Amino acid sequence: MDYVLEHSSSAHFSGLRLDGLLGASASASSSPRSASSAATPTADNAPKQPFVIGVSGGTASGKTTVCDMIIQQLHDHRVVLVNQDSFYRGLTPEESERVHEYNFDHPDAFDTEQLLESVGQLKSGHSVQVPIYDFKNHRRCSDSFRQVNASDVIILEGILVFHDPRVRNLMNLKIFVDTDADVRLARRIRRDTVERGRDVNSVLEQYGKFVKPAFDDFVLPSKKYADVIIPRGGENHVAIDLIVQHIRTKLGQHDLCKVYPNMYVIQSTFQIRGMHTLIRDKEISKHDFVFYSDRLIRLVVEHGLGHLPFTEKQVITPTGSVYTGVDFCKKLCGVSIVRSGESMENALRACCKGIKIGKILIHRDGDNGKQVMLFLHRLDSLSFLKLSGLYSFLHKFICHLKQLIYEKLPKDISERHVLLLDPVLATGNSAGQAIELLLQKGVPESHIIFLNLISAPEGIHCVCKRFPSLKIVTSEIDVALNEEFRVIPGMGEFGDRYFGTDD
Known part of the structure; x- marks a missing residue:
């Protein structure tokens, strides 16, 4: 059997950890209403917010693969992906000269303020221009941006998206991709040598000096904030299927809540x-x-x-x-x-x-009611019947x-x-x-x-x-x-x- 749902409050889906979700949801929805929400009675009428998913994990853990698989299975334009890597700070000339001494895995390497502003704009229903980062030259492309449109679901991916509480607070669901360290290192060597033109020695030196310490100091501690933990990354199809089903449900509910x-x-x-x-x-x-x-x-x-x-x-x-x-x-x-x-x-x-x-x-x-309801359901698509008043008559008839x-x-x-x-x-x-x-x-x-x-x-x-x-x-x-x-x-x-x- 591919997955097991234990009869407890800390259920597991094929290694998909769901720790603490009920406690979080219960505290948010179990009391009739808090004093703060009572003070803002118009909150229920506010526009529905996009559903924001954060995906974190160590370098080369398969975060982007998981995100791509989710989006491909959804086949839905209402889901967009925002990469934390797009918000690397551009290096100064002095930093560029000593690029091998620069820690790209430290929180200070990212422009978190701009990331917050961009996700905030998307949540408000506005399109944003996301920077494009050149990993070979370690600077942003000054003349080009990636246009990201407002959507119902926003996936925010990066190694440190759970580190800053302001970024975490933007998320409705937090996913941590948990992959073995040896597998991550092998993938990083392959990626940096093939895609970014670096030699193996420099990759290993950077990994030992910056990547692994940063993972231990910043990335791994943020795992505790995850709602869902996916072992083996993109290989865990059961976990990804469950997440896709969850998002599909959110999209369907989101639409009807917008209509009514x-x-x-x-x-x-x-x-x-x-x-x-x-x-x-x-x-x-x-x-x-x-x-x-x-x-x-x-x-x-x-x-x-x-x-x-x-x-x-x-x-x-x-x-x-x-x-x-x-x-x-x-x-x-x-x-x-x-x-x-x-x-x-x-x-x-x-x-x-x-x-x-x-x-x-x-x-x-009994069955007469079913048959008339079936007839009425099929006529629902014919607008001329509604205009003629026949549909209204049939609806009243079935209610009787x-x-x-x-x-x-x-x-x-x-x-x-x-x-x-x-x-x-x-x-x-x-x-x-x-x-x-x-x-x-x-x-x-x-x-x-x-x-x-x-x-x-x-x-x-x-x-x-x-x-x-x-x-x-x-x-x-x-x-x-x-x-x-x-x-x-x-x-x-x-x-x-x-x-x-x-x-």
């Missing part, structure tokens, strides 16, 4: 993707399915609570000091769509002591195939913020009927937050278009619905798997 500002996906980490891998596996035991589902549900619930309104509150600490924080929203309730939504109730109760939870049961009339069987809600629900619970958003029709009921009960649309584990793009389009003021919070956006309107790749009938009533 009321759509939120919790920050994806390899720990979260590892838990998704487990609960989607049809061979997983019921106990493990429930355990990892509960962990994911808790993250979604806590992220959803972060979108509730808060008021400033001051308290006196045990030291006698004044702490300015926030006070939670008091008028809150949950509403679960029976029966899968009931799986999310315990996580909500664990986060909100004594919260009231209502129930909505919606039933669909969903029958409201039962509802029990708090009497004062119109005065509350509502967390609507359903682990899977597929077509969006059941959710739409539940939301319509809440609106009929007097709940303002902007007071509804719909929480789920996975969402299909079709369901997102359906709900977000009909209810633009409502918020959706999910942990992952899947690919699509199949002809039977099941989410693909999905996780099957969630309620049956969670409550143990599947075959």
Whole structure:
């Protein structure tokens, strides 16, 4: 078997270390919202930032190879590569005369300020001109630059990209390529003699005098900041495939979040993707399915609570000091769509002591509903039907195939913020009927937050278009619905798997 996901918080993918990711993500998303974010309520409406990946490792460890393989597999123009080597400082005439005494592996050899400025411009959506460095003459090409356009994913590669905390803080994911020292030395000799016109003796002298000490002093200590460690570099195809899948997920989520500002996906980490891998596996035991589902549900619930309104509150600490924080929203309730939504109730109760939870049961009339939905799905691409009003009529018709069987809600629900619970958003029709009921009960649309584990793009389009003021919070956006309107790749009938009533 190529990879193993251990049932622990420090999972490994074929030597792909994922240490500490859950702790980082939990601290970022587990509390409803920090005081600083409460003080800036418009932060949720800010443009989505590019996803920045840092790739570090020793000289000739295979960093560039890993980056190239990732980009080639993606086949996507929204990913750009920025090399730290492009930001070497040009040598002065005095330094050029004693070039063999110059340490190119020391942090001072790089123009970190310009690197920060360039990546900052890319993150702000602006194109930048990256310098081109001449390694034979040890200076920048003064008359030429490389144009790098703003993209959804930025890969920043270099031996010391993890050394400066200001550069590290720009990154959403940090990858360290870990390759044996002898292999790296052999590759460096080959590269410097063939590509840079140097003799073997000078390469070995520089390696012993500067490269190895700098690796021990600066590069290796920065390994501790990595989220993912890839042994063997470009030879580790399993690790690279997992990273490519992760980036593809980010790109897909990124697009829908751009289209719908009321759509939120919790920050994806390899720990979260590892838990998704487990609960989607049809061979997983019921106990493990429930355990990892509960962990994911808790993250979604806590992220959803972060979108509730808060008021400033001051308290006196045990030291006698004044702490300015926030006070939670008091008028809150949950509403679960029976029966899968009931799986999310315990996580909500664990986060909100004594919260009231209502129930909505919606039933669909079997295969006839599927057939009409399939017909409607195929007609969706014909714009003249939308203009004629036939599409709208069919959409209302299919919604009537969903029958409201039962509802029990708090009497004062119109005065509350509502967390609507359903682990899977597929077509969006059941959710739409539940939301319509809440609106009929007097709940303002902007007071509804719909929480789920996975969402299909079709369901997102359906709900977000009909209810633009409502918020959706999910942990992952899947690919699509199949002809039977099941989410693909999905996780099957969630309620049956969670409550143990599947075959």
